[in-house]
Amino acid sequence: MTSFYGASARNEATLEVRQILEGLAPGEGDLLEALHRVQHRYGYIPQAAIPGVAQHLRLPESRVYGAVTYYSEFRQTPPPETKISWCSGPACYIKGSENLRLVLEGLLACGMGENTPDNRLGLHLGQCNGTCDNAPQVWVDGEVVGPLTPSKTVELVRRLQAGDQP
Amino acid sequence: MPTYAELEAQAAPAKRRIEARDRPRLAVGIDTSSIAVGALKTLDALRALVASRGLDADVVQTGGNGLSFANPQVEVGRAGGSRILYQHVDAEDVPDFLESVLVRGEQTNRWLLGALGGSPASGVARMDDHAWWSVQERRLMSEMGLIDPESIDDALATGAYAGLERSLVMTQEDVIAEVTGSKLGGRSGGFFPTGRKWDFLRTSPTTPKTMVCNADEGDPGAWVNRMTMEDDPHALIEGMLIGAWAAGAATGYIYVREEYPLAFERVVKAVEQAYERGLLGKDILGHDFSFEMKVVRGAGSYVCGEESGLIASIEDARGMPKIRPPYPAASGVFGQGSNVNNVGSYHCAAWIMRHGVEKYADVGTERNPGTMLFSLSGHVQRAGCFEFAFGVTVGQAYEICGGGAPVGHTFKALQPGGPLLGVLPEFALDLAIEPEAFREKGAVGLGGGGFVFLDDTACVIDLCAQFEWFLEDESCGRCTTCHGGTQRMVEIIRRIQRGGGRESDIGKFRLIADTLKYSNCFHGQFAPSIIVNTMTWFAAELEEHIFSRHCRAGVCKGLTRYEAGRDKATRAEYAEAYARAAETCLTLAMRRAAGDAVEGQEPCLECVVCAELLPQAVHVVDAFEQGDPAPELISIQPAYE
Ligand SMILES: Cc1cc2nc3c(=O)[nH]c(=O)nc-3n(C[C@H](O)[C@H](O)[C@H](O)COP(=O)(O)O)c2cc1C
Numbered sequence: 075m076t077s078f079y080g081a082s083a084r085n086e087a088t089l090e091v092r093q094i095l096e097g098l099a100p101g102e103g104d105l106l107e108a109l110h111r112v113q114h115r116y117g118y119i120p121q122a123a124i125p126g127v128a129q130h131l132r133l134p135e136s137r138v139y140g141a142v143t144y145y146s147e148f149r150q151t152p153p154p155e156t157k158i159s160w161c162s163g164p165a166c167y168i169k170g171s172e173n174l175r176l177v178l179e180g181l182l183a184c185g186m187g188e189n190t191p192d193n194r195l196g197l198h199l200g201q202c203n204g205t206c207d208n209a210p211q212v213w214v215d216g217e218v219v220g221p222l223t224p225s226k227t228v229e230l231v232r233r234l235q236a237g238d239q240p
Numbered sequence: 241m242p243t244y245a246e247l248e249a250q251a252a253p254a255k256r257r258i259e260a261r262d263r264p265r266l267a268v269g270i271d272t273s274s275i276a277v278g279a280l281k282t283l284d285a286l287r288a289l290v291a292s293r294g295l296d297a298d299v300v301q302t303g304g305n306g307l308s309f310a311n312p313q314v315e316v317g318r319a320g321g322s323r324i325l326y327q328h329v330d331a332e333d334v335p336d337f338l339e340s341v342l343v344r345g346e347q348t349n350r351w352l353l354g355a356l357g358g359s360p361a362s363g364v365a366r367m368d369d370h371a372w373w374s375v376q377e378r379r380l381m382s383e384m385g386l387i388d389p390e391s392i393d394d395a396l397a398t399g400a401y402a403g404l405e406r407s408l409v410m411t412q413e414d415v416i417a418e419v420t421g422s423k424l425g426g427r428s429g430g431f432f433p434t435g436r437k438w439d440f441l442r443t444s445p446t447t448p449k450t451m452v453c454n455a456d457e458g459d460p461g462a463w464v465n466r467m468t469m470e471d472d473p474h475a476l477i478e479g480m481l482i483g484a485w486a487a488g489a490a491t492g493y494i495y496v497r498e499e500y501p502l503a504f505e506r507v508v509k510a511v512e513q514a515y516e517r518g519l520l521g522k523d524i525l526g527h528d529f530s531f532e533m534k535v536v537r538g539a540g541s542y543v544c545g546e547e548s549g550l551i552a553s554i555e556d557a558r559g560m561p562k563i564r565p566p567y568p569a570a571s572g573v574f575g576q577g578s579n580v581n582n583v584g585s586y587h588c589a590a591w592i593m594r595h596g597v598e599k600y601a602d603v604g605t606e607r608n609p610g611t612m613l614f615s616l617s618g619h620v621q622r623a624g625c626f627e628f629a630f631g632v633t634v635g636q637a638y639e640i641c642g643g644g645a646p647v648g649h650t651f652k653a654l655q656p657g658g659p660l661l662g663v664l665p666e667f668a669l670d671l672a673i674e675p676e677a678f679r680e681k682g683a684v685g686l687g688g689g690g691f692v693f694l695d696d697t698a699c700v701i702d703l704c705a706q707f708e709w710f711l712e713d714e715s716c717g718r719c720t721t722c723h724g725g726t727q728r729m730v731e732i733i734r735r736i737q738r739g740g741g742r743e744s745d746i747g748k749f750r751l752i753a754d755t756l757k758y759s760n761c762f763h764g765q766f767a768p769s770i771i772v773n774t775m776t777w778f779a780a781e782l783e784e785h786i787f788s789r790h791c792r793a794g795v796c797k798g799l800t801r802y803e804a805g806r807d808k809a810t811r812a813e814y815a816e817a818y819a820r821a822a823e824t825c826l827t828l829a830m831r832r833a834a835g836d837a838v839e840g841q842e843p844c845l846e847c848v849v850c851a852e853l854l855p856q857a858v859h860v861v862d863a864f865e866q867g868d869p870a871p872e873l874i875s876i877q878p879a880y881e
């Protein structure tokens with residue numbers, strides 16, 4: 075994996091990652107926590123951070139990479155400025171969340187897990203968190219917006235595109 | 241280390257505050273459900289106004305009480321034990337609300353929900369007057385909404401850790417005998433006897449031993465574990481400590497799913513506070529018992545809720561389930577003998593040891609004493625989390641607590657316990673809430689507490705597509721039967737939903753369902769449940785989709801088309817709605833329908849905004865006429881990747 079980023083970038087990243095991971099130790103089940111910290115720091119898990127995590131926890135890089143790709147909440151690309159999470163749960167689904175998804179993807183011209191080209195808005199596939207009384211809903215940077223209809227979703231996206239509050 | 245009596249004494253000021261002995265107490269229930277509808281803003285507004293007006297009252301946060309439909313709620317407590325709940329108190333209402341309850345000292349106003357205790361003034365409804373309240377047996381939830389989940393003193397003031405204190409002077413065998421005697425069954429939905437599980441670990445030759453709490457609550461539509469973690473987290477820690485004492489464990493892990501940030505935060509805080517008070521660590525409560533606890537945050541994976549996947553996830557790995565045996569009691573986290581229980585199982589165990597097994601068995605049925613939390617959602621009038629004694633029927637839960645179907649609609653199906661547990665038709669309403677009652681009728685099970693209700697606007701085939709997609713997406717990928725089988729299911733259902741159903745599809749479903757049984761873990765083994773249920777109980781609807789290419793609910797996108805009336809009279813009558821729909825529609829389709837001469841062909845996005853804005857003139861029609869050829873190329877691409 076060195077070729078891609080070059081040795082110096084890799085060393086720099088490794089140094090910073092070391093700092094983030096202070097207090098975590100090999101063999102204690104700290105990999106998830108390590109990845110959470112990296113994602114907290116960068117907003118995603120840059121590929122250049124993987125060797126640092128692997129070294130710190132004395133795990134093969136493949137193991138770290140395997141965990142990054144296994145869990146749906148770890149991103150490998152930078153997050154958008156404003157993240158719209160669409161709830162894929164059943165209460166939202168039977169109340170028409172599929173229609174909301176079509177509006178979101180249609181207006182933003184990107185799919186789930188992708189961002190608009192300017193990175194301002196992005197879509198995320200969310201799981202039910204038990205706020206189903208607001209179904210169907212989305213979370214804008216973690217805040218529930220619902221119950222929504224297709225037209226309210228159009229208005230929501232237009233507001234966000236204009237830089238306004240949800 | 242402080243003794244239990246010392247801790248109780250320390251909590252005396254908290255007790256005075258909870259009981260509003262010195263001044264009125266305004267408590268706002270704060271949890272994920274109430275924050276979603278602005279409860280934090282209500283709390284801030286109350287705090288600011290009480291301070292600026294110099295009113296003599298405590299304004300505090302408490303946990304939520306499960307009544308999502310009534311949020312944001314404020315409870316007003318007064319000396320003498322009066323506790324009155326008010327509903328839908330939004331931030332803008334705060335000035336008028338305070339004027340009413342504090343300045344004028346009124347009990348009744350437009351926000352009144354009901355009195356919980358004391359002797360309310362005449363004309364004030366009691367919570368018990370509401371059938372949706374009195375049909376519940378609120379025990380595990382009795383502190384939810386009363387105490388601040390971020391304050392261990394509040395918990396101690398209302399009896400937390402009394403069950404631990406009682407257990408620590410009992411022998412391990414006696415504690416296990418009491419929990420076994422309660423017939424407590426695992427609340428993940430497996431209902432495996434918790435006492436027996438603890439005994440497996442106690443008698444396992446391994447040492448040291450580990451207690452694990454499964455707080456992954458992956459089943460969408462269920463948030464009962466979240467209630468315990470967000471609204472009464474010390475009950476969970478207490479239950480784990482009791483189990484650890486009984487089974488001889490020295491370390492513990494609580495594995496909380498990523499999607500529950502507030503639950504994670506509150507559990508972490510509760511663990512920290514428990515350490516500060518000597519309820520975790522060495523020589524707990526002055527007894528010869530030590531226990532270390534760690535809280536682990538998941539990262540979004542359904543199969544990590546399966547116990548061997550969960551254990552793998554704690555151990556620095558991808559959370560792929562393993563073939564058992566060995567069971568966790570023989571080899572669990574880092575090879576140590578382990579016990580994995582759901583949050584609700586520990587919560588119940590704490591209740592049993594606090595109040596005793598006789599009291600526990602006061603309610604419920606002979607084979608299932610006690611209570612369980614259920615979250616009701618979907619097509620109901622009141623969504624929320626409720627606590628029922630076993631034996632109450634699903635119909636009572638649905639009609640009385642849920643308020644039944646939305647006006648003008650009728651019950652169609654129940655989806656209990658998440659994507660692996662299928663879907664049940666009308667008879668579901670007659671079932672007693674007991675795992676046996678569900679299984680006797682051929683259902684997979686009762687599940688872990690999530691009930692999603694469907695009315696006649698929902699399409700069961702469409703739900704099959706959604707659940708099979710979910711199960712495909714969440715398959716760990718170890719067995720081909722599971723990842724290949726679920727993928728094949730999704731492809732076939734999506735083809736049917738696009739009008740390409742074939743006579744052979746039913747046979748294919750059966751073949752795949754039979755094959756999936758040979759998967760390693762329950763994820764694959766139960767993945768076909770919803771399809772198998774649909775073939776049994778919704779056969780007519782499925783056949784309509786395959787043979788008549790008709791979706792009776794008008795939901796499946798490929799089988800329905802939306803047609804806007806184009807005649808002049810209709811356009812003139814609803815001109816405004818036409819204009820709005822044309823403006824909002826993301827393609828040119830509605831502008832054309834509204835009469836604009838527009839160039840170009842853009843496919844309709846099927847988002848149905850037109851039907852929402854122009855219900856008078858937009859109608860659902862079948863996309864296929866009898867005898868139309870099957871569409872040539874059917875996209876079965878996964879929609880979300
Ligand atoms: C795919 C899959 C997902 C599961 N998810 C959960 C879960 O989110 N929470 C849970 O408590 N149990 C879940 N289980 C059940 C656990 O494997 C295990 O049986 C349970 O934690 C035992 O707890 P109990 O005995 O207290 O019920 C899941 C099982 C499977 C097969």
Ligand code: FES
Pocket residue numbers: 161162163164165166167202203204205206209210211460461
């Ligand atoms: S289904 Fe969307 S919040 Fe529960």
